[in-house]
Amino acid sequence: MSMAITPSGDKRPLALSVEGLTYAFNESMPLFANLSFTIREGEFVSLLAPSGIGKTTLFRLLAGLLTPQGGSIRLGAEKVEPSGAAHRRQSGRIGYMPQRDSLMPWRSVLDNAALGLELSGIPRREARRRVRELLPTFGLEGTEEKRPHELSGGMRQRVSFLRSVLGGGELLLLDEPFSALDAMTRISMQEWLLQIWEQHRKTILFITHDIDEALLLSDRVLVAEASPVSIMKELAVALPRPRTYQTVLDDSFVLLKRQALGLLGKEAARQEGASR
Amino acid sequence: MKQRLRSGVPVLVFVLLLALLWEAATAWLSIPHYIIPQLSDVLMSMWDNRQLLGKHFMITLGESLLGLSISVVFGTLAAVCIEGSSLARKTIYPLIIASQTIPIIALSPIMVMWFGYEIWSKVAVVILFTFFPIAVNTSDGFRTADSGIGEVMRSMGARRRDLFLKWKIPSALPGFFTGLKMAATISVGGATLGEWLGGEAGLGMYTKRASSMLRGDAVFSGVLLLSLMGILLFLAALWLEKAALSRRSS
Numbered sequence: 001m002s003m004a005i006t007p008s009g010d011k012r013p014l015a016l017s018v019e020g021l022t023y024a025f026n027e028s029m030p031l032f033a034n035l036s037f038t039i040r041e042g043e044f045v046s047l048l049a050p051s052g053i054g055k056t057t058l059f060r061l062l063a064g065l066l067t068p069q070g071g072s073i074r075l076g077a078e079k080v081e082p083s084g085a086a087h088r089r090q091s092g093r094i095g096y097m098p099q100r101d102s103l104m105p106w107r108s109v110l111d112n113a114a115l116g117l118e119l120s121g122i123p124r125r126e127a128r129r130r131v132r133e134l135l136p137t138f139g140l141e142g143t144e145e146k147r148p149h150e151l152s153g154g155m156r157q158r159v160s161f162l163r164s165v166l167g168g169g170e171l172l173l174l175d176e177p178f179s180a181l182d183a184m185t186r187i188s189m190q191e192w193l194l195q196i197w198e199q200h201r202k203t204i205l206f207i208t209h210d211i212d213e214a215l216l217l218s219d220r221v222l223v224a225e226a227s228p229v230s231i232m233k234e235l236a237v238a239l240p241r242p243r244t245y246q247t248v249l250d251d252s253f254v255l256l257k258r259q260a261l262g263l264l265g266k267e268a269a270r271q272e273g274a275s276r
Numbered sequence: 277m278k279q280r281l282r283s284g285v286p287v288l289v290f291v292l293l294l295a296l297l298w299e300a301a302t303a304w305l306s307i308p309h310y311i312i313p314q315l316s317d318v319l320m321s322m323w324d325n326r327q328l329l330g331k332h333f334m335i336t337l338g339e340s341l342l343g344l345s346i347s348v349v350f351g352t353l354a355a356v357c358i359e360g361s362s363l364a365r366k367t368i369y370p371l372i373i374a375s376q377t378i379p380i381i382a383l384s385p386i387m388v389m390w391f392g393y394e395i396w397s398k399v400a401v402v403i404l405f406t407f408f409p410i411a412v413n414t415s416d417g418f419r420t421a422d423s424g425i426g427e428v429m430r431s432m433g434a435r436r437r438d439l440f441l442k443w444k445i446p447s448a449l450p451g452f453f454t455g456l457k458m459a460a461t462i463s464v465g466g467a468t469l470g471e472w473l474g475g476e477a478g479l480g481m482y483t484k485r486a487s488s489m490l491r492g493d494a495v496f497s498g499v500l501l502l503s504l505m506g507i508l509l510f511l512a513a514l515w516l517e518k519a520a521l522s523r524r525s526s
Contacts, residue, residue, distance in 0.1 A: 063430075097428075104425055119432050119433060119438055
């Protein structure tokens with residue numbers, strides 16, 4: 001089921017639209033200046049950028065954890081309000097998966113994954129039932145009663161991912177979820193995520209500074225080059241799906257990677273070359 | 277369990293050796309009984325006065341536990357206030373930290389002046405000793421809660437109450453128990469000091485009175501029982517901690 005993604009011809013409704021986003025921790029060093037981009041429903045988009053450019057800050061803005069100083073963020077048709085507001089956002093929530101797994105060490109896998117359901121008022125029994133249903137798909141069968149410290153790094157990230165999927169949101173924000181894993185685990189997690197995503201087609205915005213990872217997983221890669229970010233370059237990844245890790249060996253992949261390196265600029269290209 | 281019992285064997289043997297050394301050295305070196313009494317004399321005096329010592333033991337234990345319980349309630353409340361209000365964090369917290377540099381013992385006579393010679397002056401001294409470790413450690417527990425969990429919860433639309441009950445409280449438990457263990461150990465010291473300053477009962481009063489009469493055996497039996505009480509309270513706190521945090525990683 002190969003599907004070429006051409007953003008201009010895509011008629012799917014918008015899952016996320018960011019318009020004129022401006023944000024700065026202090027005024028002399030703005031992180032985002034009048035930044036705009038959109039993601040369509042069911043799209044897998046990666047945000048590729050060198051470290052220190054404010055990727056995590058962008059995610060926190062999208063998640064409503066920070067308030068932008070200018071511009072708007074819309075999830076579907078709904079505007080994102082900071083969650084500190086007295087009234088609770090009933091809908092338009094997102095599934096946020098942080099860089100570290102941030103699981104609760106005092107909760108079992110089952111209750112960690114059920115957190116989002118629990119917070120939206122679903123009874124514990126029902127929440128647990130829904131988690132149980134998904135455990136096999138997420139490769140977590142038999143870990144129901146385990147605590148996070150009894151799991152490997154990869155398994156913990158799976159639980160964290162399941163938690164964000166069940167968080168209730170249509171859009172999933174994944175913040176460098178595999179960056180802390182060793183290379184082998186990372187590859188198997190990437191393949192696993194590909195497989196899950198190709199089945200469920202949730203809308204995903206994925207932050208990474210790993211070019212291979214971005215190209216392998218995404219329909220579209222947004223490249224942020226330098227701070228402050230105001231325009232992001234875009235690279236459509238028209239590789240056929242389903243993909244596996246073998247895809248990185250294809251000629252078409254190498255071609256895309258060369259383009260991505262070009263978009264990141266020579267500086268980044270040299271860094272990338274040195275770190276490989 | 278068996279493993280743990282076995283790992284306790286060396287220390288028990290060592291304590292037994294020390295006891296034997298005590299007994300033998302005091303006999304051979306003919307140390308005066310008011311400097312170090314023979315262990316057998318201490319144990320005998322303990323046995324002879326078992327009813328009186330039992331009564332005093334319960335009184336001191338009661339003072340310690342009462343003071344400790346009040347500190348748990350108010351120390352935790354203080355930590356919650358510090359966590360919940362930024363004003364309290366800016367005002368109460370620095371004060372609590374700074375107050376730890378004050379020699380608490382120096383304040384104890386004030387407690388006696390205020391609360392008289394009844395049980396409450398001892399309880400007050402115990403509170404003086406035990407409030408700070410509980411408040412500070414619980415507060416630190418709140419403060420060091422994994423902010424990532426909070427962010428995930430907020431992104432899921434968690435309310436303040438959810439954040440507090442499901443994230444902050446469980447995160448603060450290890451800190452609270454650290455404070456409780458420290459407080460349990462020093463609570464006995466607080467009660468003893470309170471009795472020294474003005475008390476008619478309790479092991480502190482008993483040892484002080486025995487000391488002024490140069491009754492080495494009585495002093496040592498009181499001291500041994502006070503030590504035992506400290507150990508027991510610590511073990512109780514440890515047991516509570518184990519029960520509450522049994523399934524977490526260390």
